Amino acid sequence: MQLDTLKLGCERDERWLFSDLDWQIRSGELWRIEGPNGSGKTTLLRILSGQMADYTGTLLWQGEPLARCREAFMASMLYIGHRPGIKKALTALENLDWYQAMSAFEKRRGVRRDACFQALAEVGLAGFEETPVENLSAGQQRRVALARLALGHQRLWILDEPFTAIDRAGVRQLEGWMMAHCRAGGSVVVTSHHDSGELLPSSGVLKNLRFDGQGGVHVDC
Amino acid sequence: MAFDSLADFWAMNGYAAYVWPAFIVVLGALVTFALVSVIEQRRLLRHVAALERREARRPARSTTATDEEMS
Amino acid sequence: MWPIIHKLGSPKWFYTMSGRWLPFLWGIGALLITVGSLWGLAFAPPDYQQGDSFRIIYVHVPAAIVAQSCFAMMALCSLIFLVWRIKLADMAAGAAAPLGAAMTFGALFSGAIWGVPTWGTWWVWDARLTSMLLLLFIYLGIMALRGAFASRDGGARAAAILTLVGVINLPIIKYSVVWWNTLHQGATFSITEKPAMPMSMWLPLLIMVLGFYLLFAAVTVARTRNEIIRRQPSARWVRALAKGGRHGL
Amino acid sequence: MVRGACTLTAERADTDRVLDALPGLWQGFSATLIRDCRLRFRRRSELANPLIFFALVVTLFPLGLAPDSTLLSGIAPGLLWVAALLAVLLSLDGLFRDDFDDGTLEQLLLAPQPAGVLVLAKIVAHWLTTGLPLALASPLLGIMLSLPGHSMGILMSTLLLGSATLSLVGAIGAALTVGLRRGGVLLSLLILPLYTPVLIFGAGTVRLAVEGAPLAPWLALMGAMLALSLLAAPWAAAAALKLSLDG
Numbered sequence: 001m002q003l004d005t006l007k008l009g010c011e012r013d014e015r016w017l018f019s020d021l022d023w024q025i026r027s028g029e030l031w032r033i034e035g036p037n038g039s040g041k042t043t044l045l046r047i048l049s050g051q052m053a054d055y056t057g058t059l060l061w062q063g064e065p066l067a068r069c070r071e072a073f074m075a076s077m078l079y080i081g082h083r084p085g086i087k088k089a090l091t092a093l094e095n096l097d098w099y100q101a102m103s104a105f106e107k108r109r110g111v112r113r114d115a116c117f118q119a120l121a122e123v124g125l126a127g128f129e130e131t132p133v134e135n136l137s138a139g140q141q142r143r144v145a146l147a148r149l150a151l152g153h154q155r156l157w158i159l160d161e162p163f164t165a166i167d168r169a170g171v172r173q174l175e176g177w178m179m180a181h182c183r184a185g186g187s188v189v190v191t192s193h194h195d196s197g198e199l200l201p202s203s204g205v206l207k208n209l210r211f212d213g214q215g216g217v218h219v220d221c
Numbered sequence: 222m223a224f225d226s227l228a229d230f231w232a233m234n235g236y237a238a239y240v241w242p243a244f245i246v247v248l249g250a251l252v253t254f255a256l257v258s259v260i261e262q263r264r265l266l267r268h269v270a271a272l273e274r275r276e277a278r279r280p281a282r283s284t285t286a287t288d289e290e291m292s
Numbered sequence: 293m294w295p296i297i298h299k300l301g302s303p304k305w306f307y308t309m310s311g312r313w314l315p316f317l318w319g320i321g322a323l324l325i326t327v328g329s330l331w332g333l334a335f336a337p338p339d340y341q342q343g344d345s346f347r348i349i350y351v352h353v354p355a356a357i358v359a360q361s362c363f364a365m366m367a368l369c370s371l372i373f374l375v376w377r378i379k380l381a382d383m384a385a386g387a388a389a390p391l392g393a394a395m396t397f398g399a400l401f402s403g404a405i406w407g408v409p410t411w412g413t414w415w416v417w418d419a420r421l422t423s424m425l426l427l428l429f430i431y432l433g434i435m436a437l438r439g440a441f442a443s444r445d446g447g448a449r450a451a452a453i454l455t456l457v458g459v460i461n462l463p464i465i466k467y468s469v470v471w472w473n474t475l476h477q478g479a480t481f482s483i484t485e486k487p488a489m490p491m492s493m494w495l496p497l498l499i500m501v502l503g504f505y506l507l508f509a510a511v512t513v514a515r516t517r518n519e520i521i522r523r524q525p526s527a528r529w530v531r532a533l534a535k536g537g538r539h540g541l
Numbered sequence: 542m543v544r545g546a547c548t549l550t551a552e553r554a555d556t557d558r559v560l561d562a563l564p565g566l567w568q569g570f571s572a573t574l575i576r577d578c579r580l581r582f583r584r585r586s587e588l589a590n591p592l593i594f595f596a597l598v599v600t601l602f603p604l605g606l607a608p609d610s611t612l613l614s615g616i617a618p619g620l621l622w623v624a625a626l627l628a629v630l631l632s633l634d635g636l637f638r639d640d641f642d643d644g645t646l647e648q649l650l651l652a653p654q655p656a657g658v659l660v661l662a663k664i665v666a667h668w669l670t671t672g673l674p675l676a677l678a679s680p681l682l683g684i685m686l687s688l689p690g691h692s693m694g695i696l697m698s699t700l701l702l703g704s705a706t707l708s709l710v711g712a713i714g715a716a717l718t719v720g721l722r723r724g725g726v727l728l729s730l731l732i733l734p735l736y737t738p739v740l741i742f743g744a745g746t747v748r749l750a751v752e753g754a755p756l757a758p759w760l761a762l763m764g765a766m767l768a769l770s771l772l773a774a775p776w777a778a779a780a781a782l783k784l785s786l787d788g
Contacts, residue, residue: 012445049651052787054377054445074653075564083644087576089583094576101572102652103564223337223344230334236345239409243402244329247351250394251325251507255318258514265521269534272525374780429734436730440721449784450717454731457713457777461735464766468738472745 001027001062001076001155001187003048008057010043017043018217021057023209025156025189030182033191035211041191042082042160048189049079049158075103078154080162084145088134092120092144095133096151103153119150138165149177157181159190301378303520304529310513317510324503331496339493345409348402350497354504356399356420359427362392362508366434367459370452380516382448383523385455386438387515391508393431400424419473423466430458444523569654570662577666580639587635591628591671592678598624599682610687617686618696618747622740624682625675625700626707630729630736632671633711636663637719637782646719647786656779664712664775672704688751695750702763703743709767709774710735716781739766 002024009019017040025031033041046052048059050066050073059066061073086095096116106112120129123143125136133141142165149157157178163171178188210218224230233240332350339346369385372378403421404414415421434451441447489497521530581588602620603613640646640663649663650656679700680693688696714732718724746759 012443046787051647051651051783053783054787071653071655074651077651079648079651081644081647083642083647085644085648087580087639087643087645089580090576094579098572098576099648101564102569102654105564107565107568222335224334233344233347234338236343236347236409239345239405240333240347243348243405244333244351246401247355247395247398248325248329250398251504251511254391254394254511255507255514258511258518261518262514262521265518265525266534269521269525269530273531273535426734426737429730433727433731433734436727437717440718440724440727443787446720446784446787450781453713453777453781453784454717457735457773460769460773461738464738465734468741472741 001185002060003156003187004060004063005048006058006060008047008055008059010040010047010052010055012043018211019056021217023219025187027155027185027187028182029187029207030178031187031189031207031209033189033209033211039211041211045079045081045158045160045189045191049077050074051079076154077156077158078148079158079160080145080148081160084142086133086141086144088141089132091130091132092125092136092147093117093129095144096120096147099148100151103151105153115151116147119147120144122150123147139167139170142166143170146174149181155186157186157188157190159188161191163192301376301380303380303383303524304527306380307517307520307529307533310517314510314513314517317506317513321503321506321510324499324506328496328500328503332500336493336496337490342410345406348406350500352399352402352406353497354501355395355402356424357501358504358508359392359395359399359424361505362388362395363427363431363455363459363462365512366392366455370455374449374452374456379448379523380520382452383519384512384516385452386448387519388508388512389431389435389438389451391511391515393428393435395504395508396424396428396431400428417473419466419470422473423469426465426469427462430462434458564653566654566658569652570658573649573659573662574666577663578669581666581670588670591632592674594631595624595628595675595678596682598627599686603686614687614689614751617683617688618692618751619744620686621679621682621688621696622700622703622744622747625679625704626736626740628675629671629704629707629711630732632667633708633715633732634718634725634728636667636712636715637785638715638724641719641785646782650779650783650786656782657775660712660716660779660782661771661775664708664778667712668705668708672708673701675704676700691753692747692750695756696747698760699743699746699763702760702767703739706739706763706767706770707736709770710739712778713774713781716778716785718785719782720785739763742766 004025005021005023007019008021008023010017011019021044033044035041043052047055050059050070061069066073090098093113093116096119097113100106100112100116104112104115106115117129120126123146125140125143125147128136128140133144136144146162146166159178162174166174178190181188208219212218231237328350333347336347336350338344366385366388369381369388372381373385400421403424407414407416434454437454438447438451441450524530599620602616606612606616637646640649649659652659676697679696683693683696711732714728714735717731718728721727742759742763746756746763749756749759
């Protein structure tokens with residue numbers, strides 16, 4: 001698996017957030033993106049996840065320009081942004097079931113549904129499957145979104161501030177999944193502007209991409 | 222000349238109340254747009270010159286201004 | 293193909309090139325409109341049916357033609373902007389919109405005034421007037437949408453999409469309004485479709501239409517140039533321009 | 542079935558799971574359609590709003606004009622159509638706004654399926670829950686406005702065809718204004734001029750039906766407008782949604 005950026009730059013209303021970014025994301029790598037507020041972290045993630053076409057330079061997925069293999073890329077990429085992407089009027093199961101239908105190769109509904117039950121159990125929501133999400137606590141709601149990670153269809157995870165609104169135990173659990181995902185050959189790109197998470201820095205797989213807030217980006221390997 | 226005198230011309234054979242307002246509104250809109258765009262250009266360039274002078278007074282600040290051309 | 297598009301899309305190149313042409317556009321446009329107005333108002337013979345009220349045609353028709361051409365030009369610019377992301381095209385579309393709306397209003401206003409001596413009423417639901425009214429609403433919608441976005445790029449792209457949707461819709465609106473009109477009332481007396489006009493009447497009209505086109509082009513170019521300065525006041529060539537004091541026309 | 546456009550070299554295929562098939566187009570379309578319908582039925586009070594609005598507007602006219610059946614039957618085609626159009630317009634603002642607020646919209650556009658197809662699923666769900674009920678309820682209100690009985694069928698079929706076009710065209714406007722805080726009023730300014738052809742042909746066809754004139758060409762024209770908007774609107778709306786999420 002590889003995602004490359006060649007001379008990537010982004011200009012918003014005549015201001016350059018970053019420019020000339022050459023960067024490679026490979027299997028087994030866990031990237032943390034740091035930088036002050038407004039330095040362009042979220043914008044970079046939105047460009048990497050193919051949501052924004054307003055950039056200069058090239059994005060290559062498996063060596064091919066992203067525009068030429070959008071479907072294959074979208075099928076192997078999972079993005080969770082600031083907004084959770086969860087419908088509050090639906091139950092946890094219905095929410096997850098929709099994501100399953102959008103991304104799973106499995107045609108049989110029953111099999112897809114079983115996988116949803118399993119994923120919800122893994123994030124500690126066993127017994128809450130049929131509860132409408134609006135009746136769950138904020139942390140539990142966040143976990144419904146994170147249950148998508150446990151479905152395990154995508155190789156590349158792009159997570160924007162995933163540690164917000166989850167408790168300490170949840171943070172450790174999430175870090176554990178991220179590392180396990182990398183060990184299994186996947187890759188993770190994650191932003192966090194404060195030093196949340198303790199496990200990751202000591203794990204050895206972590207790499208950093210740092211924004212200086214002046215339009216420059218530094219890659220530490 | 223389709224009219225006998227200037228007074229006839231102004232009167233438009235009784236249609237003055239229709240012909241002149243139509244001309245004034247349409248041509249007036251065109252002329253207003255033209256004048257405003259010229260005045261606006263003067264004002265903008267004066268503004269840029271003032272900006273330049275202000276920045277020249279504090280040269281220490283690193284300028285983020287780029288000469289990038291948009292395309 | 294690519295280098296040409298990018299050269300044409302460069303604001304600096306556009307600014308210097310248009311600076312050379314602009315004085316001629318202003319001058320010839322103003323001259324044509326002056327000549328056309330005088331000719332149309334004073335020298336063209338009065339209409340045998342409508343008398344001197346027909347002279348409104350010399351502002352009504354040019355305004356209507358420019359209003360519609362302006363929309364076509366905006367649609368072309370929007371397409372160029374969306375496909376090649378050339379911001380200059382968007383600046384031109386944004387610069388043309390208010391003038392297009394003003395010309396649409398002018399055509400409606402002069403048409404309504406003309407209606408009083410010819411139909412005896414300010415407004416009839418004539419197919420042409422109605423479709424012009426809808427065109428005015430579409431212009432206003434595009435301008436309002438552009439202004440409603442906090443980000444300039446977002447507003448630009450939204451306006452471009454709406455312009456393209458509008459240009460697909462305009463022929464349908466026009467056709468439906470004509471059909472609706474014939475369904476309601478018999479063939480109405482039409483303002484512009486007249487039995488062949490004599491040369492002495494349509495020649496000044498032709499001059500007026502040309503003059504309107506030239507002035508429209510001049511205003512649009514001037515407004516685009518202003519937008520360039522407004523968007524990149526810190527570019528080095530803009531600074532040099534302001535310091536040199538060569539404001540040009 | 543959509544096939545991956547990426548050609549993987551044999552070397553890469555060893556390390557990566559080969560995407561021999563992508564999640565299906567139909568699977569994504571139907572899942573989104575079912576999800577949206579389910580959401581609307583869960584908020585049942587909101588589901589009834591356009592219908593109640595439609596009935597209320599129609600009720601206002603006899604009160605405002607006169608309870609004169611010849612007058613009412615004369616204006617009934619236009620009145621029913623204007624009321625239906627306004628009811629659709631009223632419901633449009635919610636088409637994408639909830640999804641925008643909770644982030645499911647950005648996930649929808651991130652799905653491997655083409656965005657236009659998924660947007661079409663949302664539009665179909667919108668039509669099923671607004672346009673279709675309005676069309677089904679229209680004969681009832683037609684009777685109240687003493688519309689001749691033989692034109693009820695035409696009233697329903699023009700509303701069925703026309704309200705689908707209204708949903709499709711309206712989706713573009715809803716998509717353009719979804720990121721704006723006060724998008725509602727702007728939405729009507731953008732969309733109402735574009736709605737005029739549908740209104741003219743819809744109401745005009747019903748009026749011709751009352752007079753007993755031949756209708757086939759006019760119904761065909763309404764079908765053509767539906768086909769054109771079916772082809773263009775989902776893609777325009779998808780493009781508009783992308784920029785609303787960027788802005």
